[in-house]
Amino acid sequence: MPSPLVGDDRDLLVRLLRLPTAGPLESGPGDPPHRLCEAQVAYAEHAAAFGMRVVHHAPAMRADVERGPVPAVVRERLDRPEFLADQPSLVLRLGPAGVPGTRTVMFNVHLDTVGGVQPVSFDGVRFTGRGAIDAKGPAVALLAGIRAARARRPAIGRDVGVLVQAVAGEEGGAMGVFGTRPLVQAGLTGRLNVFCEPTRGRFLTRCTASMTARVVVEGADAIDDRPGEGHNASVLLGWLAQWLGHALDPYAAHAAVCVAGLHTGSLHNKVYGAGALSLNLAYSSMDAGRRMEREVEAALLGGLDAFADRFGDTMLFARTAADAHAITRLEWEKRGLPVLDDRHTWGHALLRDAGIPAWPPDEPAFTCDAIWMSQIPGACTVVLGPGDLAANNAHADGEFADAEELAAFADAVTRLLIAFTDESAP
Secondary structure, eight states: OOOOOOHHHHHHHHHHHHSOOBOTTTOOTTOOOOOHHHHHHHHHHHHHTTTOEEEEEEOOOHHHHTSSOOOHHHHTTTTSHHHHHTOOEEEEEESOTTSOGGGEEEEEEEOOBOSOOOOOEEOSSEEESTTTTTTHHHHHHHHHHHHHHHHHOTTBTTTBEEEEEEESOSTTTTTTTTTHHHHHHTTOOOSEEEEOOOSTTOBBOEEBEEEEEEEEEEOOOEETTSGGGSOOHHHHHHHHHHHHHHHHGGGGGTSOEEEEEEEOOSOSSEEOOEEEEEEEEEESSHHHHHHHHHHHHHHHHHHHHHHHHHHTTOTTTHHHHHTHHHHEEEEEEEOOOOOEEOOOHHHHHHHHHTTOOBOOTTSOOOBOGGGGGTTOTTOEEEEOOSSOTTTTTTTSTTOEEEHHHHHHHHHHHHHHHHHHHHHHOO
16 A cells, blocks of 8 residues: 655645635635735645655736637636736746656646635544645645655656646636746647546546636516516527437537526516627547537527527417517637547556556546647646545546545655666666
């Protein structure tokens, strides 16, 4: 069995869990101010004890963010100087700057979390709190694994370099455009690149990307005494939610399809003429993404036609049916992002030699910041981490990580670095 995390590791993780690090895209009214920078400083201080040093700790520049696709949720906030300034990313290095990329392993882990305050505890067996598995727990276990590898192979930190990216902007729909992407574009990568996300200890070579569509209805309101005189966005969007959900269901066999975010209003005595419905759609290739865009657009037109036919002769919704096409539009808040499909058999063989199993080919992949490594030549990129997003309640109440699974991940990191060093060190 792998050795457990030492006392300082456990203390660091509890401290990180107690620091709120949900960024502006995730924070809601009443949430405490995020303290991401403080968490990164604590993380860097812990790593400094075994020789890692800070080579970058700064927010992204706006020009760097705009060097590629930018999700609408980010683009809308770029005019606020504090948005980027308050969300820096940290890069740690073990080894001299002169170690070439061919003898460097990069690990990427995000210290930002989704919103929502969760109770923090450690009972000797289980850590609970927001970020326990996604991804503060893996972040601490990662340092423990690097530390143990260096103790066993002095060449690590001398002949072999290790980079750790502890980034912002992974959650909230930011898709890494101001966290991971600028660091990758700056060349802070290695020959082997490991993105620390829950995979049950299996290495994943594929990552989907996602696009977000928004169906917007802008019609006329009405009072409850004359409900038929306005446009009923609630009924129209409810119809479209079901229609689109059924039309896009075949894609769920290959990637996630999320129909969500339907909103018009909350009063019972008003007909709301305006509202919106959101769709978040994953895709495994650029071609598949473009096909899905066309499918969404065609399905929406079909849904509007069907609504007009179904409700055209009703007393309450005839006006809405007649004007359905005119008051409805489709907006793309995010699209055109790359996907990861790593084919570097050298790296995959190295991982297997280190005793790390592969993600089953028939199990769907998921989306993470690893997509930004997709066009870096000569770089092997995988996703690897402890736990399971669903089973460990990531993004939900009661998020947890067992000390045993974090220790197992630390041990996997140690084995991987030793295997890489034994093959790569001069």
